[in-house]
Amino acid sequence: MEPAAIGARLASSVVAPLIKKLFVAEGPGAGLVDNPVRVSRLLSFTGEKRTLSETDLHKIARELVARAAQSTGVAEQLPAYERRAVAHAVADSLRAMDSIDMEDVQAVQLGHMAFAQHLRAQSRSATLGLSNDAVLLYVSVLDTACLHIVHFFTQRSTFVARTLVEQSRRIEELSIKIDTLIARTPSPADAPFEERYAQYIASKHGKLTIFGLDLAESPGIWPLDTAYLSLDAVGDTTHLPADQILAGRHRVLLRGVAGSGKTTLIQWLAVSTAQKNLDERLLYLYGLVPFVLPLRTLTRGGAKLPTPDEFLSEVSCPIAALQPAGWFDRVLRSGRGLILVDGIDEIPESERQGARRWLQDLVATYPRNRWLVTSRPSAVRENWLTGDDFAELDLAAMSRDNIAAFVERWHKAAGIGDQYAQDLMRAIRAKQDLARLATNPLMCALICALHQDRRGYLPDGRKEIYDAALSMLLSRRDRERGIHKPGAIRIGEAHLVQLIQKLAYWMIRNGRSEMDRGDAVRLLDHALPTMPKVAEQGSPEEIYRHLVVRSGLLREPTAGAMDFIHRTFQDYLGARAAVEGLDFDFLIAHAHLDQWEDVIRMSVAHARFMERTRLLTGLVARGDASEKEGRRLHLLAAACLEHATELDPDVRDEVQRRAAALIPPQSAEQARALAEVGPVVLDLLPGPADIPPDSPDRAYFTVLTATRIATDAAIPVLALYRDEPDLRIRTELARVWNRFDCDRYGEEVIAHLSPEFLYFPVSNTRELRVLRRFGGRPRLKISGVFSPEEFLRVCDRESPHDLWVEVDPGGTWEWLSAFPNLRTVYFEVPVSTAETVPRSVRVVGEPIAPPTTSGTAAESWDDVDSLGT
Structure with a gap:
């Protein structure tokens, strides 16, 4: 039957x-x-x-x-x-x-x-x-x-x-989602203007200047969607892709060193929003209107910061006058604004409190929008905007995989064979100093350009790399490209450097990152009488035009304004001018200001033996005499040591002794400042046995310092903390695996970390193989792009019982059934095929164990995101 x-x-x-x-x-x-x-x-x-x-x-x-x-x-x-x-x-x-x-x-x-x-x-x-x-x-x-x-x-x-009740909740969530989509739809009267504005944003910010590409047989401009490299943003308990920082948060202050990609991230968010061609991860941007506000431009010449109705006109948007009456207010009152404020550090320190009040007034008036503010790390203190509900995150240094991806893309865009890219990656992996320099996109581009230009030969130090880059830009580019014509202005490299560094030092002394064209021409007018061979070739206006068009260092971002292609070159040449002018007392007097930090470091690099001694002893003495600025000045002096090629041993000892007194760090800000000192600080960091047991935070901040120094020399220091039970320490040690040599770091650190409550991030098959060699781990975080076949082939299938999926492998989720002991999957990506997840697996929107990041990429239906199955 x-x-x-x-x-x-x-x-x-x-x-x-x-x-x-x-x-x-x-x-x-x-x-x-x-x-x-x-x-x-x-x-x-x-x-x-x-x-x-x-x-x-x-x-x-x-x-x-x-x-x-x-x-x-x-x-x-x-x-x-x-x-x-x-x-x-x-x-x-x-x-x-x-x-x-x-x-x-x-x-x-x-x-x-x-x-x-x-x-x-x-x-x-x-x-x-x-x-x-x-x-x-x-x-x-x-x-x-x-x-x-x-x-x-x-x-x-x-x-x-x-x-x-559950049905009611889902209906309510769906209603909120629909209401949000409706709210993000412009009115018929505003829609035509917004369409034109979106086209302007995509055109204005949709290209990226990549250093050195114009020296090869390729254009110097990259389409943003090809050039953009997704980096990571980190906080005390947060680690996520940088383009996701506004997905679960409405207000973020993002710190990053010079050249780390802050401005590029702003361009990416603005263009992604304007083009409306969003993938699942960026759905939270749907229907928003981007406002890109570079403070260097807005405050040029001491100008007052704009009100919302002036947002477009103050950045020289050509259709600013066409915006419908009251349009900006309708956009911001409805919460549709994406306000991207770039470069708090680009304005003088004396003006930052005013900028903060300006920002606070805007947020208080239009609280429902998304806000991103960027700055160099030392420009604003910790918790500068936390009272206004801003999360504070840092752009992480490029991982080894990031560097490899950048090098490959650069050479592909330049039309250079793969062999150069492979040779360069071998050199970066073999030379610790080079690997430490190649931790942000600007330095990576410099190194790629110099490696190609010099047929594989690379200078050793930062100063040498800048010198070579300037030579390549200022003299070799025109000569090798055969641009010179009869009667054209021809200025030698030495004269070019003298003229440009005068502009750089004027901008530094006046706390500016942009300069009015008229001021630049007047400054050249004063300088040219001392250079008769240059002066006879043209007027100050013509010489200025030559510098902008031919030097490769200057540009005109807007009509009537001039700046450097990157602030790093401004600081480098300004430091050279200060040393040549013997302005050492002036440098020491301004060393406590964050805008002068890189200038001071480069001044030590440019200075001769006695000049270097004068600078460093002056910094130490001023630090000793200042209770308020002492810590900052002593750390800055220590950071300068890597640029001091020749230095009195007694002076070096005095500087290191002051730095040692500031260790172990007591906050994330201090950890960040110590990391800026460079590898020399690794010898000063204590082990866990030397930290009082009632000060667990100091142990964590010590680890945070060492992980920010992206060199394999940090591995022995980090290995000292591998047996610590503090979840924050174990999470930080696991999180930075991809910054170091995979096998060595795996053997010396990862293999010894207690797996309790700890998700081990895996970003490539090498890391999976290392974990398998150690017997696997119960909790894994998939943070790299794997195909399901790759993951299944390499991963130990018996050990995982909790998975954290940060990157969508594509297709269905049936491959999860291959893990017999899997209990929980935490998705940090939209799960559009949730019915294919094995029913025996618990699918959640937040981790079942204490989290290693602050949460999901979306925390409400407000985000118009399908996250959280």
Whole structure:
């Protein structure tokens, strides 16, 4: 007889009362506290609320089997001992409900057949020794019982109430999502202007100047969608892709060193928003209107910061006058604004409090928008904007994989063969000093350009790299490209440097990153009489035009303004001018200002032996005399040591002794400042045994310092902390794996970290292989791009029981079923094919263990994101 026929002949009036006895009586209410309810908590034959004995359970099973056998005639075909064996098997399978990790809602969603199959899988030995007819009876009885069990769940008032509440919540969430989409749709009157404005943003910011590309047989401009390299943003407990920092947050202050990609990130967010061609990760930008506000431009010449109605006109947007009346207010009041404020550090320190008040007034007036503010790390103190609900994050140094990707893209864009890229990567991996320099996009581009230009030869230090880059830009580019024509202005490299460094030093002394064209021409007018061979070739205006067009260092970002292609070159040449002018007292007097930090470092590099001694002893002495600025000045002096090629040993000892007194660091800000000192600070950092046990934060900040120094010389220091139980320390040690040599760091650090509550991030197959060699880990965070086939081929399948999926591998999620012990998957990506996730896996929107980051990429339906399955 078919199983379906057996089930059909078991009357509900007989089965339902028997099934009901398996479960405890429900209490009143909607069951919202424990939502949903685990099946094991509903059973009457186990747990604290037990009302049914083991004997009773077997009695119910015997009754079900007897009724089925009697009503179908099977009783005549099976002997009594086999019917008793079937009853035992049914009882064993029903008892398995106590051990399954499943909620009532999941059971109902599975359906009675799949639920019965799941119970059978939990008690595979129940049918051992049974004949085919007996197994058939067992399957049929269990299927029928599960039909009534699932039906019983749906009839419980708490289930019904809870389901109604859940449906109401989903309807409300959907309504909010729809309302948000409607709110982000411009009015018909504004839509045409917004379309034109979006086209302007995409055109204005959709290209990126990559240093050195114009020296090869390729354009010096890269399309942004090709050039953009996704870096990471980090905080005390946060590590996520930088383009996701506004997904779960509405206000962020992002710090990053010069050349780290802050401005490029702003361009990427603006263009992505304007083009509306968003992938799943960027859906939170849908319908927003970007406003790019570079403070260097807005404050040029001491100008007052703009009001919202002036946002477009002050950045010289050519269609600013066409915006409909009140448009800016409608956009910002509806929360559709994406306000990108670039470069707090680009304005004088004396003006920053005013900029902060300006920002606070804007946020208070239009609080519902998204705000991103960028700065160099030392320009604003910790918690500068936390009172206004700004999260504070840092752009991380480029990982080894980031560097390899950048080098490959640069050479591809330059039309240079792969061999150069491979040779350069071998050099970066072999030379620690070079690897330490190539940790941000600007320095990577410099190194790529010089490696190609010099046929594989690379200078050793930072100053040498800048000198070579300037020579390449100022003299070789025109000569090698054959640009010179009869009668054209021709200025030698030495004169070019003298003229440009005068402009740079004027900008530094006046706290500016942009200069009015008229001021630049007047400054050249004063300088040219001392250079008759240059002056006779043209007027100050013509010489200025030559510098902008031919030097490769200057540009005109807007009409009537001039700046350097990057602030780093301004600081470097300004420092050279200061040393040549013997302005050492002036340098020391301004050393406490963050805008002068790189100038001071480069001044030490440019200075001769006695000049260098004067600078460093002056910094130490001023630091000793200043209680307020002492720490900053002593750390700056220590950071200058890497540029001091020749220095009195006594002076070096004095500088290092002052730095040692500031260790261990007591805050993230101090850790950041110490890391800026460079590898020399590694010898000064203490081990955990030297830190008082009542100061766990100092141990964490010490580790934070060492992980920011992206050189393998930091590995022995970090290995000292590998046995520390502090989850913050273990998380930080695991997080930075991809910055170091994979095998060495894996053996000396990763292999020794306690796995308790710790998700081990894996960003490439090398790391997966290392973990497999160590026996795997129970919690993995997939933070690199793997195909499911790659991941399954390399990963140890037995060990993971929790996965954190940060990167969507594409396709369905059926590959998760290959992990037999998998319990929980935390998705940090939209799961559009959630039905393919194995039902035995708990799918959640936030980690089941203490998190290693601050949360998901989206925390509300406000984000118009499908995150959080």
